[in-house]
Amino acid sequence: ILAYKSTGECSITVFLATLFTALSVHAAGNLVNTYFDYMKGIDGKTSDDRTLVDKHLQPHDVAWLGTVSYFCGMVGYVILVMISPAKMEHIALMFFGGLSSSFMYTGGLGLKYIALGDLVIFLSFGPLTVMFAFLTQAGKLSTVTLLYAIPLALNTVSILHANNTRDMESDKKAKIVTVSILLGKTGSYILFAFLLFAPYIVFVLMGLHISPWLFLPLLTVKDVFNIERFFRSGSLRKVPYMLAQLNLLIGLLYV
Template sequence: MEIKIPEQQLGINKNKSMWKIWYRQLRPHTLTAAFVPVSIGSALALLDGHANILLFLAMLLSSILIQAATNLFNEYYDYKRGLDTEESIGIGGGIVRDGIAPKTILNVALSFFAIAILLGVYICASSSWWIAAIGIVCMFTAYFYTGGPYPIAYSPFGEIVSGFFMGVVIILISYFIQTDSISLESFLISIPISILIGAIMLSNNIRDLDGDKESGRRTLAILLGRENAIKLLAGMFTVSYAWIIILMAMGIVSPWLLIVFGSLPKAMKAVQGFKGKTLPIQMMPAMKATAQTNTIFGFLVAAGLLLSYWV
């Protein structure tokens, strides 16, 4: 049964179901940046003879909740700072276009954090309480990514911070909680994933470059300029694929990981989709292709690791 939001609260989107509106607020295309690293870390643990399905599921859900909460904080603070309007291009807009109360957005985000903390207690009790300290740092980073007086996302460091925490940190935690150790292989494989997660953020900033500049943001895309930012995006894709070849040549990973090149067409589509475009709506397909590159690349890494284990 479809649940409807009262018309007086909906503004221009009176016919959308509540489920569809909330699904959009979670920005599902970004959630791959949460479950891809967990999958890779767990695949690496399996390669080393360790597999704990409950810890995997707890880590997976916790990571997705933190990412979803980060998206909601972004929705809330962009509205509070007057950056979102009904004409804004993007997948969010629950406050300005769908009439969701700002306090509701904030409360849901905090609820996601609370559930993630409970899952974190189980993870720590099953592995190490040092994970709690790392988890707290991750949650503070998620909040201050768009919250607080100096949001990370509005600075030139958004790509680096998001890539590091959602790539390196999540992969290493996912590996550690199942093996009680950290391997060189797990760290090295986390690098291209971190780069591609940073690429998602860069693509978002390329799309929003003009609006962000007007609002006083100082993102990396603004500092570099549109053309150089697109070149950087292409460079990030290039390094990610080259990194896998180097790891294989050094004997660190199996040749099975070369299947990641199955995602290359999406990366090429993303770069080409940004070239010559200036309107945000024109760049939406390129931004989507960037997120899809991370998703396909990441799952193919996990698949390659599993194939090297099974074959």
């Protein structure tokens, strides 16, 4: 939509290729996370991701699926280089930046384990993905897209932060460091409140200065206060699921 407003053109083929590429890399990143969390002994009986814990798949199966997903992402990248109006070097910069961050989140440097996971998720699910989609469609970069990326990126990070706050004790035992551990319970609550409510400030500003349609996500504000109460009371088990549902609703209303 942003690219169409900017150029007056929209290619369905480029859109589908971009969607395929982004989803492939995202899936690969999730599989890498599943693999390394299990191999490092972080995932256990109380974990949300029970793919390997419950033996639905074996570690080598997850590794193979991750490889296939990255290969699919590479295929999508090659297609975009051929059909997108953007320069190859610009597409490569955005694509390999996203691919690298999806792997290094838990693989390689393991940024998730040294309190950098929140930053990686914010950049990957926010500016990087949105700017990549805009670039492949419009053929150029625009800083305006960053503003549109911020609300959903913050909401996505809130899911990770809620997970990490809930798992503080088990993460300490696994000898990994998260932002939640560094901040403690009070600091984690303050950060969570910011991640939860800041997007709505952005929506109000965008609704006032860009388009009244951007007020629509405010319809979910009642759910936000409900989630905040759950987090504040320490009932964290359901919070990530509630946030995921909120993320979906905001995304639908945001579009």
